[in-house]
Amino acid sequence: MARFSRSSFSLENFRQQLANVDALPQLCVLGLVSGVITGALMVGFRLLLETGAALYMPENNPEAFEALSPWLRALLPMLAVSLVGVFLYRQKATARKLGVGHVIERLTYHQGRFPLRNWLNQWWVGVVSVLGGLSAGREGPAIHLGAAASSGLGLKLRLPNNSLRVLVACGTAAGISASFNTPIAGVIFAMEVVMMEYTLMSFMPVILASTMGALVAQLVYGNAPAFSIPEVALGSFFNLPWIVVMGLMIGILAGLFIHISRSQWIQQQPLWLRLGAVGLLTGLSAWFFPQVQGIGYDSVAAALNNQLTVSVLLALVAIKLVLTSLTVAGGIPIGIIGPVLVIGAAMGTLCGLVGVWLWPDKAADPSIFAMLGMAAMMGAVLQAPLAALMALLELTHTPNIMLPGMLAVVVACLTSRHLTGCEGFFISSLRYGLHPLQQPLMQALSRVSVPAVMERSFVRTERMITAEEARKLLETNPVWLIIERSTQEKPVLALRAAELARWLMERDASEGAANDPQEIIDLVEIPGQRLEMAPIALQATLSEAFIRLQNNALGALYVVHGYRPKQRRISGIITRGAIERYYHYTDPRSTDGQDAKSLDHVPLLRMTAANALP
The missing domain is CATH 1.10.3080.10 (Clc chloride channel)
Incomplete structure (x- = not known):
């Protein structure tokens, strides 16, 4: 019988599994938790509306404006815009972005990370706009509150960014579902309007989140339809x-x-x-x-x-x-x-x-x-x-x-x-x-985090080493050598281990070579191509790595693991070729080592959306 160690169920192992494109069970667990959290938030938001309506609305109904006196219902909008002008527009422009548009913007340009201030502003602005008699709905606050809370769960657990995207969709669907008792519409809205894609890996977690959001709301408000519809039929095709x-x-x-x-x-x-x-x-x-x-x-x-x-x-x-x-x-x-x-x-x-x-x-x-x-x-x-x-x-x-x-x-x-x-x-x-x-390419690359494709076989070394130390570096058969520099201003370099091994073999085979194990070797000077590298976070997606390599004259990125400056360590290397190999199918029987190596130097500009349809 197979045994499972405690480490198999550790949070770190859970993060590593989520980095892959096929982490469906893990995403479904997140969808369930996200739905419960969002459903509870939506119940709280509706209770907040009802509590505010109890101050001046008949029967605590937030929509009973017809029963108010003309003077009161005419003054309410002026009070609402005054509160928005005084308390919202005194803040920075970035803190004033709320609602569905803000959710799409954060998903598109910020990997689904939401500022706390905007989330707090959404609570009171949503209440003021509805109770203040403005022509406004509650689905915008519902989507923002649910998506940001779900994303916050992922950030708290330090999950990879590709899972944050799914959590945003889960929060969106659960927010719609809990607000209007429409679980299917919540799922379709999240995929069609917010995510702008339909994939199996996203659908199942979002469905679970929408279901749980609706169940939480139904426990409080029941499962009656939003409107009572008389029995009618279309009749004639005329x-x-x-x-x-x-x-x-x-x-x-x-x-x-x-x-x-x-x-x-x-x-x-x-x-x-x-x-x-x-x-x-x-x-x-x-x-x-x-x-x-x-x-x-x-x-x-x-x-x-x-x-x-x-x-x-x-x-x-x-x-x-x-x-x-x-x-x-x-x-x-x-x-x-x-x-x-x-x-x-x-x-x-x-x-x-x-x-x-x-x-x-x-x-x-x-x-x-x-x-x-x-x-x-x-x-x-x-x-x-x-x-x-x-x-x-x-x-x-x-x-x-x-x-x-x-x-x-x-x-x-x-x-x-x-x-x-x-x-x-x-x-x-x-x-x-x-x-x-x-963009199909960016969608495909956003579904996977860098740990899924990064090269983990590497050793770190200083620039100046002895011949004996060089041979010890190669004993574990690494793929890359990470050359650390003397100052932070100088870029970290990557050298293929095969280049050093080839140079050592040529050195030993040359006539009259001094076989001195203490001879100093400068890894920056030996023949071979070295790649300048920059750091990228372990949680980053391939789309982030793609943009980083596209916008900078870099040959590769080294993946940084750790959340405190003194505890950070390098977990792997991601190259241009690694990104290409993720979405380009290459028959290994028709690709020799030289072809695979050359992929690391192919410009990313030739990657077109036609090559990356999801």
């Missing part, structure tokens, strides 16, 4: 052309939403003017139409049950769209998915009412168009059709709506993308050229 027309109109609305949100003219205005305009316009709109405040899920429920007047529907389409996009452009970090669903539901209901007026005998119930409008608007704004369809299914629990839903979502996505020239909301906020998360 409705399909009208659904296409609705998709076109919603796609144009989505493009308008993104254009206003990204307006450079608005963003260049003084801060006091932007915040004042948001507060004033929101308060003025709330005086007449309180439905435009907050997330608006109560308005969605009313629209699905045909309980809203035409004037309110028009206000939700026009006013809420302008208010939400203006709030984003004004610099207030809010969640947009909730308001986007409300706008889509209202627009869909209006299209349904027009259909009933034009074709009373064949037109479907307006509530069907409301459901389709929700998915179409979400899909078009985010350019995430699968996430929108899964959200439609889980929010409404109406499977027979999927066929027309696919038609509406695709038409709206195509219209927004090609007719209005808008890409996904979060991509458009980050992209200058090709987004790094959309």
Whole structure:
């Protein structure tokens, strides 16, 4: 019977396993833990909203703005923007980045590491924006809080950076799942919008995280669907052309939403003017139409049950769209998915009412168009059709709506993308050229940490050694010699051990050679190619090593292990050839030693995305 030592289950061994691309069991364990943590945080965030609503909202309902006096609901937005201006904008610009866009940015450019200050700011900004009556959702705070907490777990355990990427996706999925009771939509959103890739190694941990997040939330709030939907059916296929027309109109609305949100003219205005305009316009709109405040899920429920007047529907389409996009452009970090669903539901209901007026005998119930409008608007704004369809299914629990839903979502996505020239909301906020998360090569290299491919067979030596010491260095058959320099200003060098062995053999075979074991050898002067090296952390991914080697005139990197300056040690060497061999298949029967050696000197510029499809 096989025995397992305690070291087999050590944290260090767990880290080493996570460095590889096939560490699925370990990632699944992390997904489970991440889901529980994120689910608990989302319950805490919703309780915080309810606690704040208990101060002035009827029945402790954070969305009961209609029951407030006109003066109070008009003043709340001004108070909210004042708090944001005073307490958020006094901080550094980097501390003001919150929400889904911040999550994607940290995943793209910072290996999924999140600043603590931004995470703390997200708590109170999320509460103030929702309870202050701004047109804002809670999914932005949910995703940021969950992703950052999950990443923080990985940092606390000092896990490799490739596992931090998966933890960010786990936190994102669990945050969506726990907030809206939509576990499948949470998974698809994390992969489609945040990770921007679909891989088996990411899917399973994210599914487990989303499941645990939903279970934790259901233990507190139950498992009832978000909306109560009447029994309806599409009826005649005559409705399909009208659904296409609705998709076109919603796609144009989505493009308008993104254009206003990204307006450079608005963003260049003084801060006091932007915040004042948001507060004033929101308060003025709330005086007449309180439905435009907050997330608006109560308005969605009313629209699905045909309980809203035409004037309110028009206000939700026009006013809420302008208010939400203006709030984003004004610099207030809010969640947009909730308001986007409300706008889509209202627009869909209006299209349904027009259909009933034009074709009373064949037109479907307006509530069907409301459901389709929700998915179409979400899909078009985010350019995430699968996430929108899964959200439609889980929010409404109406499977027979999927066929027309696919038609509406695709038409709206195509219209927004090609007719209005808008890409996904979060991509458009980050992209200058090709987004790094959309590059297949960078995706492939980000899935693995450097310990998985680094060369561990090496010895460290000083520059000046005797012939006897040189032979002792070669007794263990190392692949590399790491030549340490006299000062830190001089770069560390790497020399292949074979070069030293060849030089010693030639020296011994030469006529008249003095076979003095104490002869001093200068390892920098003997024939052979030496690689200048720079340090890289053990937790780094191959994508980090790739960029480091690409941007610097370096031949290799030495991997540093240890977290305290005096305890750091070198764990291995990673070369250009090692990175290439990771994603280039080479038949060993057709590759001799000289070819393998030459890979270490091939420029990385010839690595194209076509060679690295995941």
